[in-house]
Amino acid sequence: MDTPAPSDLHDAVLDWYDDHARVLPWRGPEASPWSVMVSELMLQQTPVARVVPVHAAWLERWPTPADLAAAPTGEAVRMWGRLGYPRRALRLHAAAVAIVERHDGVVPAAYEDLLALPGVGDYTAAAIASFAFGRRHVVLDTNVRRVLARAVSGTELPAPAVTRAERDVATALLPDDPATAATWAVATMELGALVCAARQPRCDACPVAEVCAWRAAGFPAYDGPPRRGQAWAGTDRQCRGRIMALARDAASFGLAQVEAAWPGTEQRERCLDSLVADGLLTQVTPGRWALPG
DNA sequence: CAGACGTGGCT
DNA sequence: TAGCCAAGTCT
Numbered sequence: 001m002d003t004p005a006p007s008d009l010h011d012a013v014l015d016w017y018d019d020h021a022r023v024l025p026w027r028g029p030e031a032s033p034w035s036v037m038v039s040e041l042m043l044q045q046t047p048v049a050r051v052v053p054v055h056a057a058w059l060e061r062w063p064t065p066a067d068l069a070a071a072p073t074g075e076a077v078r079m080w081g082r083l084g085y086p087r088r089a090l091r092l093h094a095a096a097v098a099i100v101e102r103h104d105g106v107v108p109a110a111y112e113d114l115l116a117l118p119g120v121g122d123y124t125a126a127a128i129a130s131f132a133f134g135r136r137h138v139v140l141d142t143n144v145r146r147v148l149a150r151a152v153s154g155t156e157l158p159a160p161a162v163t164r165a166e167r168d169v170a171t172a173l174l175p176d177d178p179a180t181a182a183t184w185a186v187a188t189m190e191l192g193a194l195v196c197a198a199r200q201p202r203c204d205a206c207p208v209a210e211v212c213a214w215r216a217a218g219f220p221a222y223d224g225p226p227r228r229g230q231a232w233a234g235t236d237r238q239c240r241g242r243i244m245a246l247a248r249d250a251a252s253f254g255l256a257q258v259e260a261a262w263p264g265t266e267q268r269e270r271c272l273d274s275l276v277a278d279g280l281l282t283q284v285t286p287g288r289w290a291l292p293g
Numbered sequence: 294c295a296g297a298c299g300t301g302g303c304t
Numbered sequence: 305t306a307g308c309c310a311a312g313t314c315t
Binding site: 039040041042043044045046047048049050051084085087088091118119120121122123124127139141142143144189192193197198199227229230 | 309310311312313
Binding site: 045049082086088199200236 | 302303
């Protein structure tokens, strides 16, 4: 192993975070675990800037899991707005119901309990346990993966999927003290988001530039397996997005509107069916749909 | 494990 | 401008 001295890396990142952390609504001692949880679901594949206003409105309307659990799923989908991947709104609602049923309405602190909630995978469970409860967990998101790939492994980008070796590196670097580990987790994420960016890394402003393996190796370009982009134009996802926009913007909508929004009959019907099957829409009358009441 | 799943901003 | 990318999860 040719890893940098842990203490140097940790001190540099933690000191940098102390000075450069963004002030966000779900950070700080006043943020409730529910606020943290809501932010984490919203932040899955979605930029911070777009989450901030929706998160504020969401917490204002549903201050506790029980408040959300008591609301119709369609209202959650409408409040989700244009954050994307609206099934996350459904999952957050289902998670709120589960929290009421299984945890007396209190967001659980244990990783295993969190992982059992809808919409909460490995990353999100570790993030909530760490950020909301100060537990010690490896929080491996795309930012942390990129920071470790560069600083420790000397590669520009991590592999398409998390590898065993990658998790081992992250585990070895996790501070022993829970509170410090939790700060280390946010700090490495923040470094990846603000400095060690995917496209244009700001190495001139990086606190770990001196010990960065990627920099030491001369910034070799990514040479791993091809990272496939997601098709968009003409896909069911685009079609579903058009239909969901209709649903959000009115109490209900009819077939004529869907036809205007999407020309292809076969695909239009398939998407309508799948949205209903997903619980994102309900058919109120023949040829008329709405968000689920 | 590969593929589905929204949306919009930036280069 | 056409991609690429953003705090992933589920099947």
